[in-house]
Amino acid sequence: MLKRAVCALMVVLTFCLSGCVTPTSGLVPFVDSKDGYRFLYPNGWLETKLKDGPDVLFHDIIEPSEIVSVVISKLESVKNLQDIGDANDVGLRLQKRVIAAPGSGREAELLSAEQRDDNGRPYYLLEYAVKRTNGESRHDLVSVSANRGNLYTLSVSSLESRWTKVKDLFYRVANSFSVE
Template sequence: MLKRIAAVLLVVLSLTLTGCLGGVVGLKSYINSYDGYQFLYPNGWIPYNASNGPNVVLHDLIEQSENVSVVISPLETSKTLSDLGTPGEVGYKLSKSAIAPSGSGREAELVNAEAREGGGKIYYLLEYIVKLPAQSRHNLASVVISRGKLYTFNVSTTEKRWAKVKNQFQQIIDSFSVY
């Protein structure tokens, strides 16, 4: 009887663990222990050597315009995200300073802004539609402050592919964490 109960528990546990892993199939882990962050990214994405400031950039080998990046910016004074503003206010500021600054030829529309808590830290999750001269793009960003630095994690694709990758990109943006 005890063996039967143990066998049933083993089957239930293995099915439960398989179900938990099902959400991240096709994603790999990226860990930067020096700068203290981690995230998931799709198989088949490779590093891109960007010289314009991101800490890391990965892009799809096939759909090369799909990418993920992390930008780490020092803060003049140690602040919290709420000191910088609400999710909507920070999202708007980010759109004007980094995503579509004046003279860039880009327009950014903030379509969603919310806060979430994870690991004792507050993250602002931001969603944008970015219009460029030749195409429209869809960006998701996660912003967090840790150790006196502002971390901005961004994942981006063309608007044309957004419907196909939306769920996976949501998993990627939700996976970003600092420690």
């Protein structure tokens, strides 16, 4: 009788505790109402201010090479993301002009490019393998969208050796990116 009661209690606890895990578990919201974007970043990461750098940058205090940043740039000749091209086109353009720009000391390979829509706004999710001239291999996940003549780019990056450990978390961060 006691064994059955303990087993029943264990089953109930299992169901109750599994309900506590949500897609935002372990993540903290960041909202920039001035520039009109938001995203979730890992709990315990610190914001770093850089002069002439990204609009915002957070890094892990334990693994400082793991970062999430947002860059806002002006769109010159187009008004929206689709005018630039599909996810693969934009991914290749970013690869050549930003991720592994000439003279940057980096080589990059676009591993995947996909589109998601959020409230009618397209977002391109791009995944890169990046090698630096010092031999360091990194993995970057980039979410891109456009609004009011601006291109918004959220980038989450880690060492390749840590990618399998942080992949799911970084996908949650990248998919949380939203432009108002």
